[in-house]
Every structure is written in structure tokens, then in C-alpha cells.
Amino acid sequence: SGTIWKITDPRGSGPGDQNYTTTLYDDASDRETKMSYPGGSNQQWSYDDAGNLKFRITVNGEEQDFYYDNRNRNNGTWWNNFSNNIVDWRYFGHDAASRLTEAENGTGGWGANVISDVQRSYDAAGHLTQEEQDLYGVYPVYVNYPSYDDDGRLTRMNVSGVSTYDFTYSYDAMGRFEKIFITNGAQLFQYRYDAASNETERDNIVNQVNQVYPRDALNRIQYMNVVKGTTLADETYSYDGMNRITGVTYNTGPADSFGYYLDGELKTANLGNLGHNITYNLDNKGNRTGVVDNNVNSTYSPNTIDQYTTGAGLSVTNGPEHEIQTYNGVAYSYINDERLTSAGSGSTIYSMVYDALGRCVTRTLLNPQGNPRPTPTPRATPTPPQSPTPSPTPNNATTYYIYDGDKPILEYDATSGTSVGVNLYGKGVDEILERIAIGSDGAWYTYYPQQNHEGSVTLLTDPSGNVLERYRYDAFGAPTIYDANWNGRSATIYDNRFLFTGREYAATYRGIYTTPSFNFYEYRARAYNPKLGRFMSEDPKLFDAGDYNLFRYCHNDPEDLTDPMGTQDQNFTGLAPREVSRMLADQDNGNAQWAMAKWADSSNNFQGTFSQFATGQSLSMGQVGQGMRVERAIPIGGRRDPLLNGRTESNLATMADPVQKMARSLLYHARADLGLDVRVIQGTRTYAEQNALYAQGRTTPGSIVTNARGGYSFHNFGVAFDVGLFRGRSYIEGGSGYIGVGRLGESIGLEWGGRWRTFQDIPHFQYPGLTLDVVRARFEQGLSPIAGY
Structure with missing residues (x-):
């Protein structure tokens, strides 16, 4: 299935050297269930029927349990070895739109x-x-x-x-x-x-x-x-x-x-x-x-x-x-x-x-x-x-x-x-x-x-x-x-x-x-x-x-990288490390998952898999953004894979020409320089399509996915698009790869939704420097929405 099985320390004599080999065990759904360290210590993870992390056992044998509501939202964690000396329980509440509304914790057993x-x-x-x-x-x-x-x-x-x-x-x-x-x-x-x-x-x-x-x-x-x-x-x-x-x-x-x-x-x-x-x-x-x-x-x-x-x-x-x-x-x-x-x-x-x-x-x-x-x-x-x-x-x-x-x-x-x-x-x-x-x-x-x-x-x-x-x-x-x-x-x-x-x-x-x-x-x-x-x-x-x-x-490399959250180092060409750090921290704000479950796997929103991230980090971001290059296909995972599948090509065709060129450059460089399979999953939407999307979770079935009515989204004017990462035919939801693609898009000149101060839209890109009122007015007058920008 392509999941990592063993990681052998370069200090060892080879893959068979158990003194320097970490072994990962997966279940039938490719979820990590055990990680065995050199020397025999291990961590373990177990999941419920919905694929949620049910509990984990630490190296020292302590158990942390996880609880979910009927919409599979994590609403609590609890350490079995509770005492008055450690923070052992957490409660999380959410509203109907799955926004965090309460986060409470304490010591000495649940609710105490x-x-x-x-x-x-x-x-x-x-x-x-x-x-x-x-x-x-x-x-x-x-x-x-x-x-x-x-x-x-x-x-x-x-x-x-x-x-x-x-x-x-x-x-x-x-x-x-x-x-x-x-x-x-x-x-x-x-x-x-x-x-x-x-x-x-x-x-x-x-x-x-x-x-x-x-x-x-x-x-x-x-x-x-x-x-x-x-x-x-x-x-x-x-x-x-x-x-x-x-x-x-x-x-x-x-x-x-x-x-x-x-x-x-x-x-x-x-x-x-x-x-x-x-x-x-x-x-x-x-x-x-x-x-x-x-x-x-x-x-x-x-x-x-x-x-x-x-x-x-x-x-x-x-x-x-x-x-x-x-x-x-x-x-x-x-x-x-x-x-x-x-x-x-x-x-x-x-x-x-x-x-x-x-x-x-x-x-x-x-x-x-x-x-x-x-x-x-x-x-x-x-x-x-x-x-x-x-x-x-x-x-x-x-x-x-x-x-x-x-x-x-x-x-x-x-x-x-x-x-x-x-x-x-x-x-x-x-x-x-x-x-x-x-x-x-x-x-x-x-x-x-x-x-x-x-x-x-x-x-x-x-x-x-x-x-x-x-x-x-x-x-x-x-x-x-x-x-x-x-x-x-x-x-x-x-x-x-x-x-x-x-x-x-x-x-x-x-x-x-x-x-x-x-x-x-x-x-x-x-x-x-x-x-x-x-x-x-x-x-x-x-x-x-x-x-x-x-x-x-x-x-x-402490001169070029920083790690403000203690979980992942970052630096990207064109940004001082302190500028990068604000975006990472904003993503983690309100999401304590990384603090609660120590990885488990990407199905639990822990920002991607090791192999995916390692691929994305194999080249310095200084090697990208050296000019636009657009090609039809490049190797992915040792195989030839079409750069533009049918859905991507259809979405690209709906965009204004300058945006389309920048999007093509982003797709190419994501593959060539980051080794990531990135596709355009949303292009231009009509006002009617936008209104239908806005109604979802409000007057029609489904979850709320947008706060913009027709005419109030940059997607309505051919100047914005959303991307998705794929592994083969499988869509990857969330992960560190999106962060690398976001920075890559910025190096090309796109505005990235992951930089937005309040509502962050990680998959979103748009033509830079636009004002919605001006773009909408030009569009409704039959003019190019980005002429003059």
C-alpha cells in the first residue's frame, strides 16, 4: 500500500540491524497501530469503527483515551493514570458548524x-x-x-x-x-x-x-x-x-x-x-x-x-x-x-x-x-x-x-x-x-x-x-x-x-x-x-x-530554520522565519490534536504522513520560483503521470488567462520540485452554483462549506482556484504538503488563502492584490476582472 514499514538508522549495518531499526505496524486500513523502537520499547494506537483514534498507549505503558460525538468530532481526552499532579482530562465542545466553542481541562479524574x-x-x-x-x-x-x-x-x-x-x-x-x-x-x-x-x-x-x-x-x-x-x-x-x-x-x-x-x-x-x-x-x-x-x-x-x-x-x-x-x-x-x-x-x-x-x-x-x-x-x-x-x-x-x-x-x-x-x-x-x-x-x-x-x-x-x-x-x-x-x-x-x-x-x-x-x-x-x-x-x-x-x-540548521510550535521546523525563500511561523501557529490555534495524540496517522488530522512530508522537504524552496515552466507530464513516484487530468483541465479553462498560467506553473513546480501530485479541484463558479453551495448546510442537506453567496466569492470571476493533493486516485485531506504548495504558490506570485489572518483557506489561491467590489463591478460590466491590476 506504500505505507512505511521500517526505518533503519544510517548508523546501523543495514535493514536487518534491529539495534537501529524502527518498525511500524499497520491495520487493514493502513492506520498505524504500533511503533517499535530499537531496543524493544513501543507505542500503540487503536481505532473505533469510524476510524477515530480510540486510545493510545505510551512508551511507558500509560493509556490516553479519546472520545467523540455522533459527528466524529473529538470532544474529550483522558489519561488513565490520572492524579492531582498532572493535567489528565480535556473536554472540547463544538457548534453546529463544527467550530470549537469550549475547551476545558483539569486534574484528578474526569471533570474534577x-x-x-x-x-x-x-x-x-x-x-x-x-x-x-x-x-x-x-x-x-x-x-x-x-x-x-x-x-x-x-x-x-x-x-x-x-x-x-x-x-x-x-x-x-x-x-x-x-x-x-x-x-x-x-x-x-x-x-x-x-x-x-x-x-x-x-x-x-x-x-x-x-x-x-x-x-x-x-x-x-x-x-x-x-x-x-x-x-x-x-x-x-x-x-x-x-x-x-x-x-x-x-x-x-x-x-x-x-x-x-x-x-x-x-x-x-x-x-x-x-x-x-x-x-x-x-x-x-x-x-x-x-x-x-x-x-x-x-x-x-x-x-x-x-x-x-x-x-x-x-x-x-x-x-x-x-x-x-x-x-x-x-x-x-x-x-x-x-x-x-x-x-x-x-x-x-x-x-x-x-x-x-x-x-x-x-x-x-x-x-x-x-x-x-x-x-x-x-x-x-x-x-x-x-x-x-x-x-x-x-x-x-x-x-x-x-x-x-x-x-x-x-x-x-x-x-x-x-x-x-x-x-x-x-x-x-x-x-x-x-x-x-x-x-x-x-x-x-x-x-x-x-x-x-x-x-x-x-x-x-x-x-x-x-x-x-x-x-x-x-x-x-x-x-x-x-x-x-x-x-x-x-x-x-x-x-x-x-x-x-x-x-x-x-x-x-x-x-x-x-x-x-x-x-x-x-x-x-x-x-x-x-x-x-x-x-x-x-x-x-x-x-x-x-x-x-x-x-x-x-x-x-538553527540559522535558517525556526520551530515556533515545537512540532515542525519551517523556512521558505522570500519569508523571514518569523513570518512563516505566524502562519503555522495560526493553523494550530484551536486545534490541540497534535498535543493530544502524538501522531498516530494522517487520518486523524495530524498534517500528513512522514513520507509525504519527507518528499516535500527533499528540495530547498530556493530551487523553485525561478521562472514559469509548464509541461504536460513529469515523473511521480517513478512513473509517468499526466500533469493535467480531465477535471484539472476543465477547471483551468474557466480561469482568466493570467491566472490559468500561474496555476499551470504551480502544478508543474509542485511535481518537479516538491514531488507532489497537485490538481485543481475547484475553478470558476457561476452565481447560481455559488448560491447552491452557500445553501448547503443551511437550507439543503450537507455541511456548511462557504460563507459567500453568489457574487461574493473570487471563485465567481475566474481569478481563484482550489487545489487538492492526491496519491494515485486517493485525495489527501490536510497535511504538510499543502503548506509547501502554499509557499510555492506565493513564490510564483499568487495570493494564498493559508496566509489570511482570520479565516484560513489552505487549498485556495487567487490572483494577487484584488478587491472584491472592484472585481465584481468590472465583471458585471463585461470587463476583464483583472485588467489594470
């Missing part, structure tokens, strides 16, 4: 000890209008999305009761996200783009600091210049023929240079500013065997399932669920084989609690003497203040977090209910534009993070445009902190925990607490250790994420 209850509301068009977040039964906080434009783009968001957190968004004539305003007030930020729609500048209107990052002919960032009259910081990038960064020069201090193995993994990093000349020695699986830093070698010892037993010369103890249990004096614990829940060093304990959507909603620090600081009182009332009120007393060790999607926007002390942090985000899921927080001196500070090409924060500026603090990183993200004049600091003094790729660094808890031994990052689904240069537990998607080493960070 509620941690978080999230409830969502939608308007008639399906837009999210409100998310109620209720932690531990405290007074709920309402995050509101009250208005959208005619194209479904969010134009305003606010938080009830917090008058200072109310923002309005606007878009340019081509539909690109452009400006952020205080609602009914001043403009705060603005994005700028080049003719190819690459983001090239971000302006801070408040402190007049501009971040400029123009693109070269291959859409790669040439440099990152932070300027206010004079240059505050500057990084200039050089690339090799595979679009990998090989050098970074700075306006201050010596340059950095990077070298790569033939498979793209980082081999050398000469970090001029930090004074390190590093060589990473790797085995054939991408595990480190040694790191030579300034001629001093530190050893690493990987086992047969890619865990380190020694890392940087220090012993590593691995737990029963294939996770790091102790390393460098820190002990770690997890929710079975899911997220990290605590880190302990001596008497200091740092703990994390998550909601049903996988967001960290509570962090607690126990004091260095081992005495717990006061536990938050259930149903304490953290009423959002009208403006931040400082409360930097040493007894407040627990913090609650309120989210906009996957982005923490408000932080409250759990005991007093007062604000301890406020964050305003830009386009990226980890792109903080403004933060208000309490510094180590107990005073409030407002500052603006500036980022580099991969979204790592490199400096903070104040409301007057002065530099407050600077940061440099080694290749894998270990931070070095400086004051404005490059004098070293042991920790941030401004409570900035957002560092490498914009992720949260556990060594900074709150402004008055620093925990330097907890030197790991929280990458949502997993924790990441920059000293080891890898994740601390297996990928929740297992092989479905496209890497046969389940611990490796970004295929060992």
Missing part, C-alpha cells in the same frame, strides 16, 4: 479540579468574536474580536475591562497587514512591503525607531538595520548557493561565519562577537558526538534511539517516556509523554500548567530556600486593571497568562490579581512589538523589542528610542546579555524572557526573579535546551514532522 475553561463565540460569517478565558474558576477575562473587514480580515481586538488594551488594524490596497492603532487614537506601528510583497520595514511611530530589512533578487533578507537617525544595530547577511546564511557582519564588533555539512546541518560556527570558534561533529543521524569550542572538545554520547546519555561532557538521565529527566543539576518532569511541567534545581522549583489548547496559563516559582511562596487562592479575582499597577513583592510567585491565540498578552499576579506584564504583538506569533513589565528594581518599564532575521530579540529600545539592553546568541540560542554599551550582564534587568526566535526563556521568570540554572526555552509543545542544541523530548508528531531524529532542532 478544573484548571482552565475556554469558551468561544462566532458571528454569522464564522469569524471568532470572543474568547472567554477562565483560570481556576477566577473571574473570567474576555478577549474580543469585534470587527472584520469585507474580506474577513480582523480590524479590531480588545480585552474587556482593560481600556488600554484596545487596538485597531488596517490593511493596504493589496490586502497586506499594514498598521496598528490605539482604537480611536494614535497610530503605533506600520509595516512596509516591496513590489513582490516581501515585508521590508517595520516602523515604530511612538519612538521613531525603524527596522529595515530589504530583500535581494531571490527575496532573501539583505540586512537588518535598526535606525533612529543613526544606526542602533545592523546585521548584514551573506548566503551560499543553497540560500543558507554563511555570514553575518555587524556594525559593532567582528563578524560571524557558518559552514554546513552536505546535508545542510550546521558544521562550523565562528562567532566573532562572542569569541567562539565551534565545530559540531555529528553522526549519520544528526546526533552530536563532540563539540570543539576554541580547540576544547566536549563529548556527547547518543544511544540507539538518539537520546544523549552524555551531553557536553555531563551525564544525562533519560526518563521512561523518552524525555530528559536530569541534566546539569536540573530535574525535569512531564505530563506523561507530553509537555514539560516542572524543573527543579536544589530547592528551587519552576512549574508550568497548561490549558486544554496547550497554552501555558500558569507559572510558579518556589523560593530558593525550598519554601513554597503562597499558593493562589481559588476564585481570587485578578480583575484586569485600567493601567499597570506594580506589585513586585517577593511573595508573589505564581503568574496567570491571558492569550490572543497562541500569544500571551496579559500577565497577572495570581495572589493580588494585579498586572505584572502586558505584551502587544505584530504579525508574527512570536513578534512582540511592545512590552510593559516590572524590572529588577521594582519599577515599570515600557520597551520595544527589535528582532533579527530569525525573530530573535537583539535589543530593547525605550519610548524615546534609546537602547536599554542588547542580546547576542550562539548558533543554537544560548543568550549573552549586555547593557546598551555592550557591558555584560548576568541576566536581563527588564523582565524580558522573549529571546531566541522570540521564544520564552525560563531563566527569566519575572523581573525580580532570575533562575539561571533553568536555561531552557519553552517552544509550546516541547522544551528546548540550547546547550545541547536539541529538544528535551520527542516530537509529538513523531516521524510525521519530517525528521527521523525525533529530538533534533530544525534539522541542525
Whole structure:
């Protein structure tokens, strides 16, 4: 059937070497039922008669059960080894249109000890209008999305009761996200783009600091210049023929240079500013065997399932669920084989609690003497203040977090209910534009993070445009902190925990607490250790994420790739990694499946299969978009397969000529460069056909599939089409392949529905820069709908 049966580690002697072979077992429907690791440990999955995942058994023998309603929608999960110490149950509710309306979780058995209850509301068009977040039964906080434009783009968001957190968004004539305003007030930020729609500048209107990052002919960032009259910081990038960064020069201090193995993994990093000349020695699986830093070698010892037993010369103890249990004096614990829940060093304990959507909603620090600081009182009332009120007393060790999607926007002390942090985000899921927080001196500070090409924060500026603090990183993200004049600091003094790729660094808890031994990052689904240069537990998607080493960070290419969710690394030519990351995170928002079931198979919406993803990743996206080429047929899976089947050809014929040419180019390049069989499954629809489709699920049988009536869809004017991925005659619904095709379409010049901020339409493409009212008016006048664009 073409499903993967065995994966043999290149370190082994061949397919028969059981010490290095992972075996996958399928049922008659090609669903994974068992995965056996080298050494004999295994995971198992079982399904109900409808094909839904019924339960899974972890490597350590723990069972997680899954429940579904009569429409096969997942409405609950439960761990059999429940206790009051782990998050063991989740409940999900849906409306008639299958939109998520509630996500609740807790500990100690089904329905007990509620941690978080999230409830969502939608308007008639399906837009999210409100998310109620209720932690531990405290007074709920309402995050509101009250208005959208005619194209479904969010134009305003606010938080009830917090008058200072109310923002309005606007878009340019081509539909690109452009400006952020205080609602009914001043403009705060603005994005700028080049003719190819690459983001090239971000302006801070408040402190007049501009971040400029123009693109070269291959859409790669040439440099990152932070300027206010004079240059505050500057990084200039050089690339090799595979679009990998090989050098970074700075306006201050010596340059950095990077070298790569033939498979793209980082081999050398000469970090001029930090004074390190590093060589990473790797085995054939991408595990480190040694790191030579300034001629001093530190050893690493990987086992047969890619865990380190020694890392940087220090012993590593691995737990029963294939996770790091102790390393460098820190002990770690997890929710079975899911997220990290605590880190302990001596008497200091740092703990994390998550909601049903996988967001960290509570962090607690126990004091260095081992005495717990006061536990938050259930149903304490953290009423959002009208403006931040400082409360930097040493007894407040627990913090609650309120989210906009996957982005923490408000932080409250759990005991007093007062604000301890406020964050305003830009386009990226980890792109903080403004933060208000309490510094180590107990005073409030407002500052603006500036980022580099991969979204790592490199400096903070104040409301007057002065530099407050600077940061440099080694290749894998270990931070070095400086004051404005490059004098070293042991920790941030401004409570900035957002560092490498914009992720949260556990060594900074709150402004008055620093925990330097907890030197790991929280990458949502997993924790990441920059000293080891890898994740601390297996990928929740297992092989479905496209890497046969389940611990490796970004295929060992941290200069060019990022992984904001901890589940799949991403980078595409023409987009900075932080731009890519926002789209991935938006897809995962509201879909906790990857956090609940650890892969199983693609029938459970886990974004494709390993073989499909691996095929899509075999070529760099730098190899596509070199010009339009259209051919009738190319090899697929070693066979000749017609590029244009009858349905595709019929749909193409309904499109305007420029759109048809771009669609043909997309189909060709998807096959030639990604190895994917992509077909056009929807082309132009008449008004009557659109109205019939709109009636489905409303006045006629079926499910709702569109919110657009006749004349209100770009499909009605020959300028849009939808694609599907196929394996032979079988349609593939969802999967990582669609993401690669989406980026490919953008490189050709198409607008991709997967980039849309609110209602994402992953299979959808259309001619760029169109306005629906103008296109419809021209069409109804008998004119070309895209003439003049």
C-alpha cells in the first residue's frame, strides 16, 4: 500500500540491524497501530469503527483515551493514570458548524479540579468574536474580536475591562497587514512591503525607531538595520548557493561565519562577537558526538534511539517516556509523554500548567530556600486593571497568562490579581512589538523589542528610542546579555524572557526573579535546551514532522530554520522565519490534536504522513520560483503521470488567462520540485452554483462549506482556484504538503488563502492584490476582472 514499514538508522549495518531499526505496524486500513523502537520499547494506537483514534498507549505503558460525538468530532481526552499532579482530562465542545466553542481541562479524574475553561463565540460569517478565558474558576477575562473587514480580515481586538488594551488594524490596497492603532487614537506601528510583497520595514511611530530589512533578487533578507537617525544595530547577511546564511557582519564588533555539512546541518560556527570558534561533529543521524569550542572538545554520547546519555561532557538521565529527566543539576518532569511541567534545581522549583489548547496559563516559582511562596487562592479575582499597577513583592510567585491565540498578552499576579506584564504583538506569533513589565528594581518599564532575521530579540529600545539592553546568541540560542554599551550582564534587568526566535526563556521568570540554572526555552509543545542544541523530548508528531531524529532542532540548521510550535521546523525563500511561523501557529490555534495524540496517522488530522512530508522537504524552496515552466507530464513516484487530468483541465479553462498560467506553473513546480501530485479541484463558479453551495448546510442537506453567496466569492470571476493533493486516485485531506504548495504558490506570485489572518483557506489561491467590489463591478460590466491590476 506504500505505507512505511521500517526505518533503519544510517548508523546501523543495514535493514536487518534491529539495534537501529524502527518498525511500524499497520491495520487493514493502513492506520498505524504500533511503533517499535530499537531496543524493544513501543507505542500503540487503536481505532473505533469510524476510524477515530480510540486510545493510545505510551512508551511507558500509560493509556490516553479519546472520545467523540455522533459527528466524529473529538470532544474529550483522558489519561488513565490520572492524579492531582498532572493535567489528565480535556473536554472540547463544538457548534453546529463544527467550530470549537469550549475547551476545558483539569486534574484528578474526569471533570474534577478544573484548571482552565475556554469558551468561544462566532458571528454569522464564522469569524471568532470572543474568547472567554477562565483560570481556576477566577473571574473570567474576555478577549474580543469585534470587527472584520469585507474580506474577513480582523480590524479590531480588545480585552474587556482593560481600556488600554484596545487596538485597531488596517490593511493596504493589496490586502497586506499594514498598521496598528490605539482604537480611536494614535497610530503605533506600520509595516512596509516591496513590489513582490516581501515585508521590508517595520516602523515604530511612538519612538521613531525603524527596522529595515530589504530583500535581494531571490527575496532573501539583505540586512537588518535598526535606525533612529543613526544606526542602533545592523546585521548584514551573506548566503551560499543553497540560500543558507554563511555570514553575518555587524556594525559593532567582528563578524560571524557558518559552514554546513552536505546535508545542510550546521558544521562550523565562528562567532566573532562572542569569541567562539565551534565545530559540531555529528553522526549519520544528526546526533552530536563532540563539540570543539576554541580547540576544547566536549563529548556527547547518543544511544540507539538518539537520546544523549552524555551531553557536553555531563551525564544525562533519560526518563521512561523518552524525555530528559536530569541534566546539569536540573530535574525535569512531564505530563506523561507530553509537555514539560516542572524543573527543579536544589530547592528551587519552576512549574508550568497548561490549558486544554496547550497554552501555558500558569507559572510558579518556589523560593530558593525550598519554601513554597503562597499558593493562589481559588476564585481570587485578578480583575484586569485600567493601567499597570506594580506589585513586585517577593511573595508573589505564581503568574496567570491571558492569550490572543497562541500569544500571551496579559500577565497577572495570581495572589493580588494585579498586572505584572502586558505584551502587544505584530504579525508574527512570536513578534512582540511592545512590552510593559516590572524590572529588577521594582519599577515599570515600557520597551520595544527589535528582532533579527530569525525573530530573535537583539535589543530593547525605550519610548524615546534609546537602547536599554542588547542580546547576542550562539548558533543554537544560548543568550549573552549586555547593557546598551555592550557591558555584560548576568541576566536581563527588564523582565524580558522573549529571546531566541522570540521564544520564552525560563531563566527569566519575572523581573525580580532570575533562575539561571533553568536555561531552557519553552517552544509550546516541547522544551528546548540550547546547550545541547536539541529538544528535551520527542516530537509529538513523531516521524510525521519530517525528521527521523525525533529530538533534533530544525534539522541542525538553527540559522535558517525556526520551530515556533515545537512540532515542525519551517523556512521558505522570500519569508523571514518569523513570518512563516505566524502562519503555522495560526493553523494550530484551536486545534490541540497534535498535543493530544502524538501522531498516530494522517487520518486523524495530524498534517500528513512522514513520507509525504519527507518528499516535500527533499528540495530547498530556493530551487523553485525561478521562472514559469509548464509541461504536460513529469515523473511521480517513478512513473509517468499526466500533469493535467480531465477535471484539472476543465477547471483551468474557466480561469482568466493570467491566472490559468500561474496555476499551470504551480502544478508543474509542485511535481518537479516538491514531488507532489497537485490538481485543481475547484475553478470558476457561476452565481447560481455559488448560491447552491452557500445553501448547503443551511437550507439543503450537507455541511456548511462557504460563507459567500453568489457574487461574493473570487471563485465567481475566474481569478481563484482550489487545489487538492492526491496519491494515485486517493485525495489527501490536510497535511504538510499543502503548506509547501502554499509557499510555492506565493513564490510564483499568487495570493494564498493559508496566509489570511482570520479565516484560513489552505487549498485556495487567487490572483494577487484584488478587491472584491472592484472585481465584481468590472465583471458585471463585461470587463476583464483583472485588467489594470
